[in-house]
Amino acid sequence: MSQTSGNASAPNGQRDSTVVAPSSEATPAERREVLSVLQRVFPNGSWTLASCAVTRLQGGVTNRMFLCVCDTAGPAMLVRIFGSGDLFNRLRENSLFAELASAGLGAPLLAVFSRGRVEGILPGTPLDYRALHEKHIYSLVASALAELHCFKPSEHSLPRKEATVSQWQFCEKLLSKAQELRCVPSEELCNGIPVRLNAELRSLLTILPVDDIVFCHNDLLGANMLYDPETDKIRFVDFEYAGYAPRAYDLGNHFNEWMGLTENCGLSAADPLSRYPTPAEQRSFVETYVATWASLSSTNCRTGSQRKTVEGVQAETRLCTDRLVIEANAFSLLSHWIWSVWAFVMASDPPTDAFDYIHFARERLRIMREHWKERLEPLQHLFGAS
Structure with a gap:
């Protein structure tokens, strides 16, 4: 799966839902990190601390996951930041993730970046x-x-x-x-x-x-x-x-x-x-x-x-x-x-x-x-x- 290009637009039209995984408020540093990612992969969007709520989802024991909801960006998104280590082939993982999404077996893949990806939210x-x-x-x-x-x-x-x-x-x-x-x-x-x-x-x-x-x-x-x-x-x-x-x-x-x-x-x-x-x-x-x-x-x-x-x-x-x-x-x-x-x-x-x-x-x-x-x-x- 090729990386999202720099002129990608902010996602829209995806089905929104509430993520109810246990969560905690993201730290100021985490919020800045997540919004910086979104600004890079969706440069046409408006990603500001004032307009976006960022929540860290609990339960990830390999990666860090953040729910991002912005007033001007449509449905919620999940920003997944990969953990360290070399146990995984992340390029292959992203390609497989896209195929699963196309087959209706996984969440939509909205963008990828060097240390993670941005995903749509599945209902449930x-x-x-x-x-x-x-x-x-x-x-x-x-x-x-x-x-x-x-x-x-x-x-x-x-x-x-x-x-x-x-x-x-x-x-x-x-x-x-x-x-x-x-x-x-x-x-x-x-x-x-x-x-x-x-x-x-x-x-x-x-x-x-x-x-x-x-x-x-x-x-x-x-x-x-x-x-x-x-x-x-x-x-x-x-x-x-x-x-x-x-x-x-x-x-x-x-x-x-x-x-x-x-x-x-x-x-x-x-x-x-x-x-x-x-x-x-x-x-x-x-x-x-x-x-x-x-x-x-x-x-x-x-x-x-x-x-x-x-x-x-x-x-x-x-x-x-x-x-x-x-x-x-x-x-x-x-x-x-x-x-x-x-x-x-x-x-x-x-x-x-x-x-x-x-x-x-x-x-x-x-x-x-x-x-x-x-x-x-x-x-x-x-x-x-x-």
């Missing part, structure tokens, strides 16, 4: 992790996820040759970053701990299946989903971690987010595992996902084979559901590994002081290790029976 309210347990809500999420998994990015935005490796490459990059940090910022990175993390990653990548690759969001916490009561639909936002991965990873990662560790700033007042979806909730979620996939795709969600009869569809649906529940729980372990190492890396240069990255990392590792055997054994039995 971010979900609290507690809402994920409501059957109506999680059924909508399951259907929206199946629709997203049908999306096929262009070769320019996400080369198909990376379809089997992009998520694994991210794991390797995280591990390399953690090893570079040594004992900073946490003692977990001393005394051979990276060696254990490396061994755990190798074990997971050996056991977990990689033959069911789709385009995944890879970060489906409640705050990255918007519920619009007018349309009764769920829309996803924040695609910076999106890429090719096994579909079961997206499901398992989302199941972990039911526990609410991310929304609680890395802290938890009670045992987070008490909020992990029950077997009945997992099956209900996956059944809805598979049914939606079947309605959108002419191929089997697990094998890619062409369906011929109603009986064949029903049999494949049961098979898909059984396998995906088992695989999602197994992939939840990889999700814990990824976000724990990510948190150690982020703690070295935290973009916010409102998130306890170290506690978050320790909790994710604790849960992964406590449930390692329990969640891998059914997968190994499944493979043994295949």
Whole structure:
């Protein structure tokens, strides 16, 4: 996606809505920074401290996000300023973001600048992790996820040759970053701990299946989903971690987010595992996902084979559901590994002081290790029976 040229006009005609993410008043320095960005990308607009209200949206643990509403500029806009570090290919991310917007799967892309982008506002309210347990809500999420998994990015935005490796490459990059940090910022990175993390990653990548690759969001916490009561639909936002991965990873990662560790700033007042979806909730979620996939795709969600009869569809649906529940729980372990190492890396240069990255990392590792055997054994039995 090419950068917005200097003669771009201020955006207009986009559907406006109220952003209800937790927020705080931007500091004077932040307001000046945001208005300076808007002046550069939309030089024909009027961007003054007197005419524009700038609010910092909470919840971003990688980037800084600001809601900007100006008296003379039409609908509200979201200004996203990227965090530091080199975990992401931002040019590719912006290109992918534009394609998702064109497909009706993401917010409008209004402009890009060297350290971020300006986005339109989607209607809806971010979900609290507690809402994920409501059957109506999680059924909508399951259907929206199946629709997203049908999306096929262009070769320019996400080369198909990376379809089997992009998520694994991210794991390797995280591990390399953690090893570079040594004992900073946490003692977990001393005394051979990276060696254990490396061994755990190798074990997971050996056991977990990689033959069911789709385009995944890879970060489906409640705050990255918007519920619009007018349309009764769920829309996803924040695609910076999106890429090719096994579909079961997206499901398992989302199941972990039911526990609410991310929304609680890395802290938890009670045992987070008490909020992990029950077997009945997992099956209900996956059944809805598979049914939606079947309605959108002419191929089997697990094998890619062409369906011929109603009986064949029903049999494949049961098979898909059984396998995906088992695989999602197994992939939840990889999700814990990824976000724990990510948190150690982020703690070295935290973009916010409102998130306890170290506690978050320790909790994710604790849960992964406590449930390692329990969640891998059914997968190994499944493979043994295949």
